[in-house]
Amino acid sequence: MIGLLLFGALLSRPVEITADKLEVLDKEHKAIYRGHAKAIRDTTTLTCDTLTVFYSDTREVQRIEADGNVEAIDGDRHAWGRHGDFDNATGVLVVTGDPRAQSGERRVNGDRITFTTGTDQLAVTRPHTTDKELVIDADDLVLDADKKVATWSGHVKAKKTTTTLLAPTLVARYDDAGTITKVEARGGVVVTDKDRWARGARADYDAATGRLVVLGKPEARQGKSHITGRTVTFVSGSDVLEVEDAKSIIDVKEKPKQKQKEAPK
Numbered sequence: 027m028i029g030l031l032l033f034g035a036l037l038s039r040p041v042e043i044t045a046d047k048l049e050v051l052d053k054e055h056k057a058i059y060r061g062h063a064k065a066i067r068d069t070t071t072l073t074c075d076t077l078t079v080f081y082s083d084t085r086e087v088q089r090i091e092a093d094g095n096v097e098a099i100d101g102d103r104h105a106w107g108r109h110g111d112f113d114n115a116t117g118v119l120v121v122t123g124d125p126r127a128q129s130g131e132r133r134v135n136g137d138r139i140t141f142t143t144g145t146d147q148l149a150v151t152r153p154h155t156t157d158k159e160l161v162i163d164a165d166d167l168v169l170d171a172d173k174k175v176a177t178w179s180g181h182v183k184a185k186k187t188t189t190t191l192l193a194p195t196l197v198a199r200y201d202d203a204g205t206i207t208k209v210e211a212r213g214g215v216v217v218t219d220k221d222r223w224a225r226g227a228r229a230d231y232d233a234a235t236g237r238l239v240v241l242g243k244p245e246a247r248q249g250k251s252h253i254t255g256r257t258v259t260f261v262s263g264s265d266v267l268e269v270e271d272a273k274s275i276i277d278v279k280e281k282p283k284q285k286q287k288e289a290p291k
Contacts, residue, residue, distance in 0.1 A: 041087045041114060042066045043079065056080045065090055065112070070100040070119060070143045072112060087114045096121060098141075102171055103148050104128045105139040117143035129169040131204020132157070132176060136167070146172035153178065157206055160186045162196065174200050182211070189219040189238065189260060191229065207233050215240060217260060222267050223247045224258040236262030 046061030056078055063077035075094030081087050092110035098119055108123025121127075121139040128134075129148045136150035153167035155178075165180025178184075178196040185191075194213035200206045209231040216225045217240055227242020237259055240246070244258040248267045255269040 040067070041079075041090070043077065045077065055082065063092070065092075067112070067114065068117070068143045070098065070112075070117070072096070072098050072110060072119065074110065089113055096123070100141060100143060101146070102130050103141050103146075105141065105148075107139065119143070127169075129171045130174075132169055132200070134167060134169075146170055160184065160206065164196070174202075176200070176206075184209070184211075187262070189217065189262070191231075191238070192216045193229070205233070209233070219260055220265070221249055222260065222265075224260070224267075226258065238262075 043059060043063070043065045045059030045063040047059070049058045049060075051057070059077040059079070061075070063074050065072045065077060065079075072090070072092055074092035074096045076092070078091040078093075079087055080089045080091075090112040092112070094108065096107050096110040098105045098110060098121060105119070105121040105125060105127045107121040107125035110119060110121045112119045119141055122137070124135075125137075125139040126133065126135045127139045127148055127150060132155075134150050134153045134155045136153040138151040140149040140151075141147065148169045148171070150167040150169070151165070153162070153164055155162040155167065155176075162178055162182065162184045164178035164182040166178070168177045170176070176198045179194065182193045182196045183190065184196060191211055193211035193215045195211070197210045197212070198206045199208045211229040211231075214225070214227060215229040217223070217229060217238065224240045224244055224246035226240040226244030229238060229240045231238045240258040244255065246253045246255075246258045246267060246269060251274050253267070253269050253272055253274045255273065256271040257269070259268040261268065
């Protein structure tokens, strides 16, 4: 196992690197590590098949590229993929190539996984999140392990059994075991469940009771009935739609009038 001493503890941002083989291309200011390559910087550990280090004239590490079986660990945050880019100045690591990530008990797939050394946040581009019966897709996701909060934004679609919720922003709070306890949807919400439909300015979901409450001038439809009220509530496992201060309009289609038969002449 070959270790990198050249870029070691004398640097302002030291990186410790080991591998089976090392090739130094000094004119190109880079070093290539092959076989069980590992780079450690502060709390972040990056392992892969091949690791390329780019350094400055003063031999300080500027950037690291990782390829093949990439795995990054920083506290309880993990990321896996085929390729990784690490900026030593900012401490930002980006993992791509069918990446997947985990923060605590929360697991997610996406197009790109990003986390920064020294923070508890993990960001995912185009996330696909599966949480037991709940599946969530969006443009972006930020997981904050310290606050136990997950925030999806941009074209959010959350689906649980027969219920689908659409919103610009979705914030989920979870417990120490990683189980989602409450979900808040904001920015204009649309909810559908079989023949039930509702929309409003926001919605709150309580996982313990299975109640999804739509608020903010909500309106709903069930069957032929169009309903407005103060709140509209869906209950998991029930076909009942609960509306406070309800006002209903029932659509009734008139049957076409039959032509009277003419009396025989």
